[in-house]
Amino acid sequence: NAGVTQTPKFRVLKTGQSMTLLCAQDMNHEYMYWYRQDPGMGLRLIHYSVGEGTTAKGEVPDGYNVSRLKKQNFLLGLESAAPSQTSVYFCASSYGGGISTDTQYFGPGTRLTVL
Amino acid sequence: GENVEQHPSTLSVQEGDSAVIKCTYSDSASNYFPWYKQELGKGPQLIIDIRSNVGEKKDQRIAVTLNKTAKHFSLHITETQPEDSAVYFCAAGRSYNTDKLIFGTGTRLQVFP
Numbered sequence: 654n655a656g657v658t659q660t661p662k663f664r665v666l667k668t669g670q671s672m673t674l675l676c677a678q679d680m681n682h683e684y685m686y687w688y689r690q691d692p693g694m695g696l697r698l699i700h701y702s703v704g705e706g707t708t709a710k711g712e713v714p715d716g717y718n719v720s721r722l723k724k725q726n727f728l729l730g731l732e733s734a735a736p737s738q739t740s741v742y743f744c745a746s747s748y749g750g751g752i753s754t755d756t757q758y759f760g761p762g763t764r765l766t767v768l
Numbered sequence: 769g770e771n772v773e774q775h776p777s778t779l780s781v782q783e784g785d786s787a788v789i790k791c792t793y794s795d796s797a798s799n800y801f802p803w804y805k806q807e808l809g810k811g812p813q814l815i816i817d818i819r820s821n822v823g824e825k826k827d828q829r830i831a832v833t834l835n836k837t838a839k840h841f842s843l844h845i846t847e848t849q850p851e852d853s854a855v856y857f858c859a860a861g862r863s864y865n866t867d868k869l870i871f872g873t874g875t876r877l878q879v880f881p
Binding site: 657684686688693694695696697698701703709711712743745747749755756757758759760761762 | 802871
């Protein structure tokens with residue numbers, strides 16, 4: 654049981670390049686989330702999904718797209734990377750059944766640098 | 769919009785002392801308040817949580833208190849140890865509703881031997 658895994662762990666991009674971050678969970682969770690973590694700003698929600706085939710915007714969605722084609726995977730895409738997207742990205746998942754099942758489990762993070 | 773304020777941003781204590789981190793939230797419909805610990809280079813990990821029908825919860829050396837009227841909650845760590853050194857995040861959210869969480873900005877706790 655690996656929990657939540659993220660690929661890649663590190664990436665350096667040039668401005669304007671595109672990339673996709675992959676998140677996978679093996680806990681059969683319904684809900685999945687993408688956050689970014691910047692110094693002094695905590696964790697901010699980018700996009701989230703409440704089930705396979707669904708996505709919704711979070712607090713800071715601009716410049717990102719997501720897809721949830723399979724229940725266990727949640728992809729975060731950057732179509733045209735900008736230096737302001739330099740950050741550490743975390744994926745999380747939760748069971749989604751309500752009380753006592755709302756704990757979010759986090760992956761190890763992806764450190765992205767955009768030059 | 770909804771937000772969670774967390775204080776202090778840094779906290780240094782001597783091993784064996786207690787540490788207290790405080791958070792206030794704005795969304796009165798919040799009913800779930802978890803605390804996460806993040807060690808260097810790792811993702812956040814849940815250490816304790818509390819729900820709006822409970823005023824206090826304890827788990828060994830850590831405890832969380834909730835004052836729903838004042839909309840604030842606190843993390844208390846007693847008998848601190850060097851391995852407690854990490855960044856701690858509070859969060860507030862609503863169960864049964866996407867489970868979205870609003871996080872505080874974090875507290876870096878350093879425990880000196």
